[in-house]
Amino acid sequence: MPPNPLRGVQAFVFDVFGTVVDWRSSVAAELGRHAKDGVDGNWEAFAEEWRQGYYRLTGQVARGGPGPSNVDEMHRQILDSMLQTPRWAHLAPLWDGVERAELVMAWHRTKGWPDTTAGLYALKKHAIIGTLSNGNVRLLVDMAKYADLPWDVIFSGELLGSYKPNPKMYLGALHHLSLEPHQCAMVAAHIYDLRAAASHGMKTVFVRRPREPDSPPDVRTKAEGGEVDVVAGSFTEVADILAEARKEEADKQVWQ
Amino acid sequence: MPPNPLRGVQAFVFDVFGTVVDWRSSVAAELGRHAKDGVDGNWEAFAEEWRQGYYRLTGQVARGGPGPSNVDEMHRQILDSMLQTPRWAHLAPLWDGVERAELVMAWHRTKGWPDTTAGLYALKKHAIIGTLSNGNVRLLVDMAKYADLPWDVIFSGELLGSYKPNPKMYLGALHHLSLEPHQCAMVAAHIYDLRAAASHGMKTVFVRRPREPDSPPDVRTKAEGGEVDVVAGSFTEVADILAEARKEEADKQVWQ
Numbered sequence: 001m002p003p004n005p006l007r008g009v010q011a012f013v014f015d016v017f018g019t020v021v022d023w024r025s026s027v028a029a030e031l032g033r034h035a036k037d038g039v040d041g042n043w044e045a046f047a048e049e050w051r052q053g054y055y056r057l058t059g060q061v062a063r064g065g066p067g068p069s070n071v072d073e074m075h076r077q078i079l080d081s082m083l084q085t086p087r088w089a090h091l092a093p094l095w096d097g098v099e100r101a102e103l104v105m106a107w108h109r110t111k112g113w114p115d116t117t118a119g120l121y122a123l124k125k126h127a128i129i130g131t132l133s134n135g136n137v138r139l140l141v142d143m144a145k146y147a148d149l150p151w152d153v154i155f156s157g158e159l160l161g162s163y164k165p166n167p168k169m170y171l172g173a174l175h176h177l178s179l180e181p182h183q184c185a186m187v188a189a190h191i192y193d194l195r196a197a198a199s200h201g202m203k204t205v206f207v208r209r210p211r212e213p214d215s216p217p218d219v220r221t222k223a224e225g226g227e228v229d230v231v232a233g234s235f236t237e238v239a240d241i242l243a244e245a246r247k248e249e250a251d252k253q254v255w256q
Numbered sequence: 257m258p259p260n261p262l263r264g265v266q267a268f269v270f271d272v273f274g275t276v277v278d279w280r281s282s283v284a285a286e287l288g289r290h291a292k293d294g295v296d297g298n299w300e301a302f303a304e305e306w307r308q309g310y311y312r313l314t315g316q317v318a319r320g321g322p323g324p325s326n327v328d329e330m331h332r333q334i335l336d337s338m339l340q341t342p343r344w345a346h347l348a349p350l351w352d353g354v355e356r357a358e359l360v361m362a363w364h365r366t367k368g369w370p371d372t373t374a375g376l377y378a379l380k381k382h383a384i385i386g387t388l389s390n391g392n393v394r395l396l397v398d399m400a401k402y403a404d405l406p407w408d409v410i411f412s413g414e415l416l417g418s419y420k421p422n423p424k425m426y427l428g429a430l431h432h433l434s435l436e437p438h439q440c441a442m443v444a445a446h447i448y449d450l451r452a453a454a455s456h457g458m459k460t461v462f463v464r465r466p467r468e469p470d471s472p473p474d475v476r477t478k479a480e481g482g483e484v485d486v487v488a489g490s491f492t493e494v495a496d497i498l499a500e501a502r503k504e505e506a507d508k509q510v511w512q
């Protein structure tokens with residue numbers, strides 16, 4: 001049997017949107033609640049386009065280009081642009097400035113996946129758990145309170161001075177946690193994020209989340225000839241693998 | 257009756273050493289455990305001098321002078337210097353490099369005051385709670401795990417780019433929490449820290465902690481003609497005042 005890949009891992013840092021929380025259904029539901037009677041929109045498609053705008057803009061900033069450093073501002077800017085396009089212009093009169101500001105807050109109130117909270121509490125018994133998200137601090141704190149995410153530490157794009165996949169993000173987390181790269185695992189449902197983490201020597205945990213973009217169905221572990229350290233269907237499964245690693249470490253110490 | 261001073265406060269940021277944890281007895285006990293048999297030191301005095309060195313160096317950096325940005329490095333530097341002075345030179349042969357590195361970790365394993373954990377959990381029900389400490393992130397995370405401090409967010413000197421009382425610290429916390437100054441309260445046992453917070457418009461909560469330096473016995477509230485918003489003997493007392501403020505806010509909304 002290959003050695004447990006989580007041996008020696010002291011901290012897990014998590015991508016949040018999509019990996020930890022179900023942004024699509026949460027944001028779509030909030031959009032539906034803000035629509036006036038009789039306006040029936042494809043709210044999931046709206047949420048997806050909003051999310052795509054976020055990917056595009058954070059990616060631009062990560063490569064050194066212009067864009068807001070605060071994700072609340074970014075979400076507002078994208079919302080305003082979308083409401084000027086032919087596809088969504090019919091919704092623009094529904095929402096004034098106050099309501100648009102409230103809609104931006106929908107991203108602060110997103111549900112965790114069914115395994116999220118239990119998995120995080122189980123992991124927290126054996127390791128440091130933190131966010132490594134492009135979101136701003138207040139957004140991540142509000143999400144944690146709303147969805148019961150017991151983070152030990154919040155690392156955000158604005159705090160570390162860029163967005164993923166810029167190296168500042170991964171190297172900043174390692175520096176502030178005083179860890180060697182192999183002592184820290186990146187957990188994400190997106191392969192671009194794990195590839196960036198791996199390029200700095202971090203361990204990688206791929207969690208399968210249905211319908212996430214950049215989340216190929218055929219990701220495999222290194223033991224299977226693939227590129228990541230762990231593939232799991234849930235956070236509780238990751239916690240089980242970590243608990244097993246801790247047992248192996250304890251046994252090894254007894255026999256040394 | 258004057259209005260409750262914590263009305264409208266959405267977040268509390270805490271000084272940690274001395275305010276949240278009892279560094280003196282914790283570090284002194286660890287020093288005693290590392291001493292060889294028959295070496296009887298005044299470990300509290302040693303811990304105090306170590307702490308004074310930290311105050312001096314963080315103060316220097318806060319004013320724009322040179323010094324380590326990481327408190328672990330700073331603690332090691334001060335320890336090495338102390339062991340070269342006449343007062344403590346007799347201890348130098350006791351501790352090699354490995355043991356000195358372990359002693360630095362004593363600051364990661366400090367006990368909370370008796371009211372600390374219960375008070376923080378009570379406050380967390382009604383507000384965001386975070387550190388605003390000169391300590392580095394890993395130090396603050398380890399302390400939180402050791403002493404059960406359920407922070408929502410960790411703000412540290414290294415993360416915000418200076419040390420208290422540099423304005424970057426207070427303004428950085430407000431910025432990342434997306435709060436107006438009056439919506440955020442600084443909690444500390446040290447008056448210099450509260451004065452700096454107040455100069456930026458933050459609310460101030462003075463908690464009496466026995467034997468802390470810069471902790472005058474006669475600090476009074478504004479309602480009593482003094483300079484801070486709240487004076488309390490414990491975190492649980494602060495939580496009671498906050499719970500009362502939340503009730504007043506709810507009543508006010510009903511009557512408006």
